[in-house]
Amino acid sequence: MTDKSNNNKAAEQSKQDKPTTAQTAAPAKDTSTTTNPTKAPAKTDKTEKKSGSKTGWVAIALVLALGGGLYYHGHQQGLQQQQHIDALQQQIAGMKAAMQNEQKETIGMINGGFRSTEASFNQQQKSIDALQTTVAELKGNNPNDWLLAEADYLVKMAGRKLWLEHDVTSATLLLEAADHRIAELNDPSLKNLRQAMSNDITTLKSLTTVDRDGLVLRLTSLENTVDSLPLANAILPKAEAEEQAKTVSQSVDDWKTNLMTSLKNFGDHFITYRKRDGNVVPLLSPKQDFYLQQNIKNKLETAINAVYREQGEVYKISLETAKKWAEQYYDMSSPLTQNFIKSLDQLAQQQITVKYPEQLQSQPMITKLVNQVLRNKMATIGDTAQPVKQTKPAVKPAPKAEAPATEQKPAAEKPAQAKLETTVTQPAETKNPGENKAKVTYSTETTVEAK
Numbered sequence: 001m002t003d004k005s006n007n008n009k010a011a012e013q014s015k016q017d018k019p020t021t022a023q024t025a026a027p028a029k030d031t032s033t034t035t036n037p038t039k040a041p042a043k044t045d046k047t048e049k050k051s052g053s054k055t056g057w058v059a060i061a062l063v064l065a066l067g068g069g070l071y072y073h074g075h076q077q078g079l080q081q082q083q084h085i086d087a088l089q090q091q092i093a094g095m096k097a098a099m100q101n102e103q104k105e106t107i108g109m110i111n112g113g114f115r116s117t118e119a120s121f122n123q124q125q126k127s128i129d130a131l132q133t134t135v136a137e138l139k140g141n142n143p144n145d146w147l148l149a150e151a152d153y154l155v156k157m158a159g160r161k162l163w164l165e166h167d168v169t170s171a172t173l174l175l176e177a178a179d180h181r182i183a184e185l186n187d188p189s190l191k192n193l194r195q196a197m198s199n200d201i202t203t204l205k206s207l208t209t210v211d212r213d214g215l216v217l218r219l220t221s222l223e224n225t226v227d228s229l230p231l232a233n234a235i236l237p238k239a240e241a242e243e244q245a246k247t248v249s250q251s252v253d254d255w256k257t258n259l260m261t262s263l264k265n266f267g268d269h270f271i272t273y274r275k276r277d278g279n280v281v282p283l284l285s286p287k288q289d290f291y292l293q294q295n296i297k298n299k300l301e302t303a304i305n306a307v308y309r310e311q312g313e314v315y316k317i318s319l320e321t322a323k324k325w326a327e328q329y330y331d332m333s334s335p336l337t338q339n340f341i342k343s344l345d346q347l348a349q350q351q352i353t354v355k356y357p358e359q360l361q362s363q364p365m366i367t368k369l370v371n372q373v374l375r376n377k378m379a380t381i382g383d384t385a386q387p388v389k390q391t392k393p394a395v396k397p398a399p400k401a402e403a404p405a406t407e408q409k410p411a412a413e414k415p416a417q418a419k420l421e422t423t424v425t426q427p428a429e430t431k432n433p434g435e436n437k438a439k440v441t442y443s444t445e446t447t448v449e450a451k
Contacts, residue, residue, distance in 0.1 A: 145373060147181045152370045154178035155363050162204070162356060166310065172204045175362070193369065196361040208354050215307050215350060222343055223300045226293050229340060230331040231284060284329060292329055296322050312353040319348040
């Protein structure tokens, strides 16, 4: 409207100015075109009126055309701006509605997740209370289970003592202690188990008892006496038997025969020699004596190791070898050597190997019984309280805000981003069941961006 009023004022001003221009230009035309002084004024006035009217109409038409163009252009610009404003308002309204819907959905999901978590926590608290009650009942009402578990442990320890350490005495005592624990249960259904334990105890007591420590001490004592054994002199092989000399008779009549016999015996014994078949064992040097002593000690050490390992054959071979060397190189007439050989013979007669039973009859029976009791208890606990699985609520993506189509291309819109985080923390079990607490934390983050 302002542009139109300005155009009208300009057109009126131009109309007022144009007659003046025509009037001022007229005198110049009079001086140059006419020579007749009498007709010149009338013609000039008519020409001025005609030219002034044409110029005015042209100016008015131009002003009207210019004003109409300006008005049309301004009107179109106003319409475009109004349409753009309306589109922006609709876009803002759509985004507000989308944000409100998204906020409502997020709040609903948070509330639903909180309720679900609270219900799950309450259910888990009930399960924990039930488990604690069950454990308390098991501890207080079934003390016999501990006696059974202790008996199982004692039987296993008896097996280890028997097969790993070969300690029959300790294994027997452990089995007797396990049988005493089973007897304290006073359960008639365990009669077969006690019978198996009695059989195992009888079997172990019937085994041959080997005094390993005593054997080792005696062998060590013999090892210390090796250095004091006297060596034998040079050993010669036995000579061949001599022919028995003829004797003279007591009769006088046989004087010739007796004379010849006496001469022959004198000649045979005047120079004598004996024939010996075999090797002569010479005297040992001090160095060889040392090696002999160390070899005999080594054989005795081998016998000591064989006692602990229950290697009967190695034990006997070592003692026989030591005895052979002692008889060959030491003085057998010495009491020390005789006692040494006698002790080796006595030790060689000792039995160091024991045939142990391959398995205790009571061990598989009591192990099976303990496992059965344990499975029954676990089944009871599982039936009393079943664990509850916690479900996390699903988060749906927020809908996109739609903007109406406009002449100009709207800016790209980013979908609303919703983030829901739920954390449930349950502390470990404490001594007081009432002190168990759960911490529930919700964190919600919503971001809406639009350009």
